[in-house]
Amino acid sequence: MSRHLYSLIYLLLLPFLFVRVLIRSLKAPAYRSRLLERFGIQKPSAKGAIWIHAVSVGETIAISPLVEKLLAQGESILFTTTTPTGAAQVKQRFGDRVEHRYLPWDLPIFFDLFFSSHKPKLLLIVETEIWPNLLSTTSKRHIPIVLANARLSEKSFKGYSRFSELTEQALNSISLLLAQHEADSERFKKLGMPEDRLLVSGSIKFDIDIPDEQVQSGQAWKAAFARKVLVAASTHQGEDKILLDAWSLIPQDQRPTLILVPRHPERFESVFQLATGYSENVSKRSLSNPDSNIDIWIGDSLGEMFSYYAAADVAFVGGSFSGTGGHNPLEPAALGLPIVMGPSDYNFRSIISTLKSEGALVQVEDESELAEQIGRLLSQDNHTMSQAGVQVVEKNRGAMERLYQQVLKLI
Template identity: 35%
Template sequence: MIDGFASMAITGYSWAGIAAYPLAGPLLAFRAAKGKEDRARRLERFGYPSADRPHGPLVWIHAASVGETLAVVGLMRELRRRDINVLLTTGTVTSAELVRLRLDGEIIHQYVPLDLRPAVRRFLDYWGPDIAISVESEIWPTTLGELDRRHIPQILVNARMSDRSFERWHRHNSIAEALFSRLSLVIAQSDVDAERFRDLGAWPVAVSGNLKVDGDAPPCDMAVLARYREQIGHRKTWAAISTFEGEEKIAVMVHRALKAHVGLLTIIVPRHPERCDELEAMMVEKGLKVARRTRDDAITPDTDVFLGDTIGEMGLYLRLTEIAFVGRSITGQGGQNPLEPAMLGCAVLSGPNVENFRDSYQRLVRNGNARIVRDAEMLAKAVHFLSVNDLARHKMIDAGTETLQEMRGALVATIKGLEPYINPLTVKARLEPRAARQR
């Protein structure tokens, strides 16, 4: 039973969305001009389809961006193995490009409709999903309400709840309960996440672990990797990946401090590649020679920074080093996923602001794969130590391999939790073609 205040707030949100609907077009056009929307596919954000709806059962999976998409690749492939169609929506240009590169032909991709009633209804009328699955922490009131009205189960997988999100929801507990109680199932990453979802009104809630651990290591073109390794030769390398504003300057400070001591090559991979022109200008202004992946620049002995400005090639950049600083953790908040560098044989360094990945970092730090640094000085000392101390570096790398092995099993647990929902779809998918032939 939704209390009066929560009902009024949710209704007000919905009507505000209807009032704002005419403004959505100009806003998306502005975002497209800045490269944050796909101009050619902008109508998808209003619920207009750009692909045919396949015959048979269909599961709609929504993954906000790249990290969430990678987390559910295994789940999507399991659904396809069961002959269930998969519609994946994402919200960013980078995630759409990743889907094109890694999942083209396996699933259907659309941009997620805006959480506005006309867009959501148009989307659901056309696609008619049997189940809706969101990844990690995506809760959209209008979409949730429309799914509930149509009796379409909505499930949250690999669910996590950051400190700030929990505090924000907890301050509006009645609204949280009105929304989270509509979820048919929550499968959380950790016991802490599960307890938070229960406190906010979700039920039932299960725990699976982190799906990202069960995913494949990021791939790369082995011929390109061999070429860059030959160009780098015996130089020491380290990478600053998934960096946010301010962290690239820190990486440059580290490089300049250590270059003379260890002949260092620094690899920088910003979270948002569209920032790379201004980043290159900043580095050149500081007297550094920059090679960029998009230009296919060669890495020469006097190259200071290899700027990773492409999408979907993290597997390449991490295979060029054994030391990785994971960004959004010193100047940014929340942290980024440390599991990919651990998978690819890197000792992991990070700033202290990692609340979005607390469980993963706690395990990696406790077992010896990851170290937390507070600032540029600590980062420089850690990079220098690991660059010249092979034994310590390899000990950290081995600890990461062992930790990941301990953490595996989330995909099996997630599928087990989903079985009451997907088993009937599996039967339906495998019977319908036979029935069609009989007719």
């Protein structure tokens, strides 16, 4: 498929994309905010800024240490995201120190409009966002493009291979691709990425920047609960019930406080209502502070994940029972939490495998095994397991500094 044919198909699908955003906005009104930005109609940013694109929350958190380094040396930052939750994370972390816009939909005319408002000197894309027109229009303006922390699962590789001509054209627009692992690098090479512009640098997600104030607030919450705490982080549809069922199987006198943190804000209220069917003592972050009477606490806030983890004794990481590949287990590992995950792990397979082999993470296949492992971890001393997670994170730091040095060469 040529890029022109891709653009035609994308144009025909655009009304459906627009309707999809409007439908999502019924549950998450932030999707209606600044809609013109998705068509490339945007307020100008500082000329010569470094443009960073991170699709959503996880990628924004991962790249934050680099943004801080660049800000400290006086660089201007234009930060684009795809989702409102990503935008909220940018606002919370950087305030007015960076300029945030939404990434336009992937049509040349929208990027022509985008570039009439912005004149960046470099584009850095976090992880594998291969949008053909984004890459082509940026490259044609002689703006260097870095694809950082890139990963490519076997499943994604097969998908991109179906459109080999389009994918190869897009990859050839990239100035430098930094792959997480050798296996990712090999897959990108097979798709047509020039080897002389390809490096293996490790995962920047090991270079976790843990906010001290969040750890302190989480520890204060833990003291207020006055009993063991289980956190279920970044849960997807269906996973909340699985966790609630597992929690309810734990004997009453050993049952921990359960903190449920849904991945998507539009689900906060429905998860709260679901939890009320399991206990009379249900509350949420926006409603009350922690206390010893609360059985289930809904984490209905953004940007406080480290606080939720710091309040816990055991962590379940979501997306692993919903078939969505799991979310990042390195955040609880860095805080020394024993980790439990379900069978779906393709987003973080290498990291999960490392944590498992070092004894820091338990992976379960079904709900009954989940309940069993949670009960076991809550009832035993987990010092060795906790230390293993911290050591895995510490041993693998360094990718962020390698990325920083490569960025300096290009600006």
